[in-house]
Amino acid sequence: MELLLIGAGHAHAFVLEAFAKRPDQAVSITVVSDSQFAAYSGSVPAWLSGECTLRDTQIDIAALCQRAGARFIASPAVAFSASERQVTLADGSVMTFDVASFNVGSTLTLPHVIDPQREAGVGKSLEKGSVEKGSLPTLLAMRPLSSLHHRWQALREDVAALPSGVHQNIVSVGGGAAGCETLMSVLAQLRQQRPDIHWQGTLVSASTTLLPGAGWLPRWLTARALRRAGVHIQAGMRGSALVPGGVQTDTGERIEGDIVLWATGAVGQGWLQQTALPLNDKGFIQVRASLEVIGQPGIFAAGDCAELQLSSSCPSPSSSLPKAGVYAVRMGPVLAENLRAACHRQPLIEWQPPKRVLALLGTGDGRAIASRGTIGFSGRWVWQWKKRIDARFLARFNPPFND
Incomplete structure (x- = not known):
């Protein structure tokens, strides 16, 4: 049987580990992805804040494939045919399969972009490093994660x-955990890189509260950490466009900003729209509780790219699971x-799906916030705890660097 793993996300790392521990001579495994290194989302804040290198946040998928007896191809999928059991890769090659699994993450x-000067044909190109009031802010999109290091x-x-x-002024659009954590981490690193610049931050949240779904104590601890980082919170506002000098909200207001971190509006990978896979309105692959794609026997999806059809026995049958790495990790086994x-x-x-998960949110200052349901606590020891958890996770899948 030919098993094709499309993408190198967290869930597929568990699949490779399982076959490495229990080899199956009847199954031939191939992994296709754009890089042999896959970023572990839990360690990204530490990398953004300058506490570790990019390599420290990555799983060596090629090495993991070697342990599992799988073939690794460094070329991502760009087309998929369920009926023909074929996948076309970016390099033009075509792969056939009997069973396939998607773990390709999400984008946003x-x-x-609203630029009256450009539309009128009178805009001018600024030299690198120049500052002009009214110029468009610099955008840092937080997804897809696989190419974030290039944009950063x-x-x-x-x-x-x-x-x-x-x-x-750095404006982060998105009041969830990713938006809060990213803003504090980026501010910490840029303040260290350029202490001669006056840095401040603004968090724009469409929700009237931070961390929707979390208890009041984790939300309060997060708001306190943001204030300590010099961040002004703009709740109940939805960022919709980049305009000269900042971000325009859906009500037409302008929030001044020089750099914009975009951490909202997760959607499925664009190329999936050209397949016959069942997608929801955001482009995510619809799967059953078994993680098998609805109406597509032998095809599976997990992690951010999957939209689980929740049953009535689940805690929130009418809502979607958050797009967070912890769920991909739980789906893996x-x-x-x-x-x-x-x-x-x-x-x-x-x-x-677990009713509650432990969330650990770094605050960029050597501290972190732990949240599970209504429970929340923070401190330097929480950050050290988070780093130990992340290091153990990466060590589970990576060979020692001196091998």
């Missing part, structure tokens, strides 16, 4: 060229069992 809807490096190069003594079962035409088991 970029903001509209480009932004840091722009910051390095700024003149000394200027004021820079069940996905591994079901892919093996599908290859042998055996019954599948169901994955039950």
Whole structure:
């Protein structure tokens, strides 16, 4: 049986680990992805804040494939045919399969750009490092995660060229955990990189509260951490467009900003729209509790790219699971069992989403906030705890660097 793993997300790392621990001579595994290194989302805030290197946040998928006896191809999928059991890769090659699984993450809807000068044909190109009031802000999109390091490096190069003594306001659009954590981490790193610049931040949240779904104590701790980081919170406002000098909200107001972190509006990968896979209105692949795609036997999806059809026995049957790495991690072992079962035409088991998960949110200052339901606490020890958890997770899948 030919098992094809499309993408190198967290759930597929568990699949490879399972086959490495329990090899199956009847199953031939191939993994296709754009890079042999896959970012672990839990460690990204530490990297953004400058506490570790990019390599410290990555799983070596090629090495993991070697342990599992799988073939790795460094070319992402760009087309998929369920009826023909074929996948076309970016390099033009075509792969066939018996059983396939998607773990390709998500991307986001970029903001509209409204630039009257450009539309009128009178805009001018600014030299790198120059500052002009009324110019469009620099955008840092937080998804897709696989290419974030390229965008982050480009932004840091722009910051390095700024003149000394200027004021820079970083606006983060998105009041969830990712938006809050990213803003505090980025502020910490840029303040360290350019202490001669006056940095401040603004968080724009469409919700009237931070961290929708969290208890009041985690929300209060997060608001306090944001204030400590010099961040002004604009709740109940939805950022909709980039305009000269900042971000325009859906009510037409303008929030001044020089750099915009876009951490909202997660959607499925665009190329999936050209497939016959069942997608929801945001482009995510609809799956059953077994993680098998609805109406597509032998095809599975997990992680951010999947939209689980929640049953009435689940805690929130009318809502979607958040797009967070913790769910991909929890799906991993069940996905591994079901892919093996599908290859042998055996019954599948169901994955039950956890009612509550532990969330650990870094604040960029050597501290972190722990949240589980209504419970919340913070401190430097929480950050050290988070780093130990993340290091153990990465060590689970990575060989020692000195091997």
